[in-house]
Amino acid sequence: MQFVDSVFQLRETLKGWRSAGLTIAFVPTMGNLHAGHLKLVEEARENADKVVVSIFVNPMQFGVGEDFETYPRTELEDNQKLRQTGADLLFQPTVTEVYASDAKTVVTVSGLSDMHCGLSRPGHFSGVATVVCKLFNMVQPDIALFGTKDFQQLAVIKTMVRDLNIPVGVIGVETVREASGLAMSSRNGYLTNEEKQIAPSLYQALCQAKAAVQMTDQPYSSIEQAAMTALTEAGFQPVYFSICRAEDLSKATPTDNNLVILAAAKLGKTRLIDNLAFSLN
Numbered sequence: 001m002q003f004v005d006s007v008f009q010l011r012e013t014l015k016g017w018r019s020a021g022l023t024i025a026f027v028p029t030m031g032n033l034h035a036g037h038l039k040l041v042e043e044a045r046e047n048a049d050k051v052v053v054s055i056f057v058n059p060m061q062f063g064v065g066e067d068f069e070t071y072p073r074t075e076l077e078d079n080q081k082l083r084q085t086g087a088d089l090l091f092q093p094t095v096t097e098v099y100a101s102d103a104k105t106v107v108t109v110s111g112l113s114d115m116h117c118g119l120s121r122p123g124h125f126s127g128v129a130t131v132v133c134k135l136f137n138m139v140q141p142d143i144a145l146f147g148t149k150d151f152q153q154l155a156v157i158k159t160m161v162r163d164l165n166i167p168v169g170v171i172g173v174e175t176v177r178e179a180s181g182l183a184m185s186s187r188n189g190y191l192t193n194e195e196k197q198i199a200p201s202l203y204q205a206l207c208q209a210k211a212a213v214q215m216t217d218q219p220y221s222s223i224e225q226a227a228m229t230a231l232t233e234a235g236f237q238p239v240y241f242s243i244c245r246a247e248d249l250s251k252a253t254p255t256d257n258n259l260v261i262l263a264a265a266k267l268g269k270t271r272l273i274d275n276l277a278f279s280l281n
Contacts, residue, residue, distance in 0.1 A: 001082060002089045007138050010091050014052070014139065022049035026141035026168075028132060031055040032072040032186040033081050036176035040145045041085045043173050052139055053082055054091040056098060061127030072189055091139070098134060107133045109156045109163070115249060116152050116262050117273065120239050125156050132157055136168055143169040147176075149183045151260055151275040155249060175274075177203070183274045190270040199267055201234040205241070206261050206276040213243060213259065214280065220252060231265050239264040239271070246277055257281055 004010050017024060025048035027040045044051040055078060062068035075092070082090055106126050112118075113125035136144065146154050158170050176184045180200035191199055205227045212223045220243045227241045244250060246258040260277040 001079075001087050003079070003092065004089065005092050005094065006097060007093070010052075010089075010138060013089060017050050023143075024048055024139070024141045025051050026135070026139045026144040027051065027053045027087075028135050028144065028146075029053060029055055030057045030071065030186065031078050032074050032189070033078045034176075034184045034186065034188075036147050036149065036184040038081060038085045039176050040147060040173050041082065041087050043171070044143070044145050045086050047143055047145075047171070048141075050088045051086065052089045052091060052141065053087045054093075054135055054139070056091075056093055056131070056135075058098075058127060058131040059095060060099070060130055061124050063121050063123060066121075067187075072186055098131065106130050107160060107164075109159050112152070112156050112159055112249060116240055116242060116244075117264060118152070120264070125153070128153055129156055129160050133160060133164070133166070136161075136166055141168055143171055145171045145173055147174075148172045148277070149175040149185065149274065151262060151277065152249060181207075183272075185272065187270055187272070190268075192268060195235075195267050195270065198235050199272060201231065202236070202263060202265055202272055202274050203276075205230055206263055206274060209241070209243065209261050210276050210278055213261075214278075220254075227263070231263075236265040236267050239266065241265075 002013060025044035027044055029037050041051060041053060057071050059068050107129040108126045109129055118125050148154060154172050161168055161170055178184060181203040182200045209223050209227050212218055224241050224243060228238045231238045241263045243252045243259060243261050245252050245256050246260040252259050257280050260275055262275045264273045
């Protein structure tokens with residue numbers, strides 16, 4: 001596996017691959033890699049000749065008081081995992097390599113960025129869209145792979161690619177879960193042993209809400225409120241629990257068919273997100 005930390009080195013390597021007619025898949029990450037990330041790399045290997053992985057903890061997507069400084073950084077372990085999984089190139093730039101000191105351009109996907117996680121994390125999705133747009137310009141991959149655990153993030157990226165005519169195929173890869181059902185996340189490392197016993201309740205609440213949608217005529221608002229109450233009783237501080245249209249993440253109605261239930265909740269100091277997408281017919 002090759003390692004580069006500058007855009008110049010990256011482009012020189014990729015130019016040779018393209019000249020040889022090779023296709024390129026891209027997996028952008030913030031490091032602290034777990035089985036979910038590695039599944040993205042494995043899927044990338046199946047869909048392209050070469051796989052580029054980036055590790056970049058993006059300061060622009062962290063809000064005031066969030067965990068940018070303490071976000072787990074495990075470069076040596078990540079490097080070893082990527083070699084074992086079969087990545088061809090690791091791109092690990094510095095902040096100054098990605099952002100000019102006087103940068104003035106921000107990419108914002110209106111509407112999608114302002115709901116759900118966007119309400120409690122203002123500016124977060126503009127930070128995501130901006131860095132992903134920049135990385136797409138740097139790597140210029142044929143395809144890029146993202147986990148569906150961050151369902152809203154994936155929707156933002158797909159919309160940005162469509163609206164800006166970026167020639168990248170965006171592929172969503174199913175969430176990897178621990179045996180308990182807890183969605184794998186780099187932030188799971190913040191959980192205490194006691195909190196790790198409670199954390200799977202978030203996924204359980206999603207499954208129960210899905211069953212209620214499928215098997216009862218309860219108003220969606222009642223199902224959402226019951227889930228929020230259950231999460232509070234389990235020890236969470238719920239941020240939101242929303243039954244949405246999968247197409248645009250707006251509030252679902254009983255006539256909608258393709259749904260996704262989005263949830264976010266704090267457990268101690270850790271903010272967890274998860275979702276469950278399904279069709280009624």
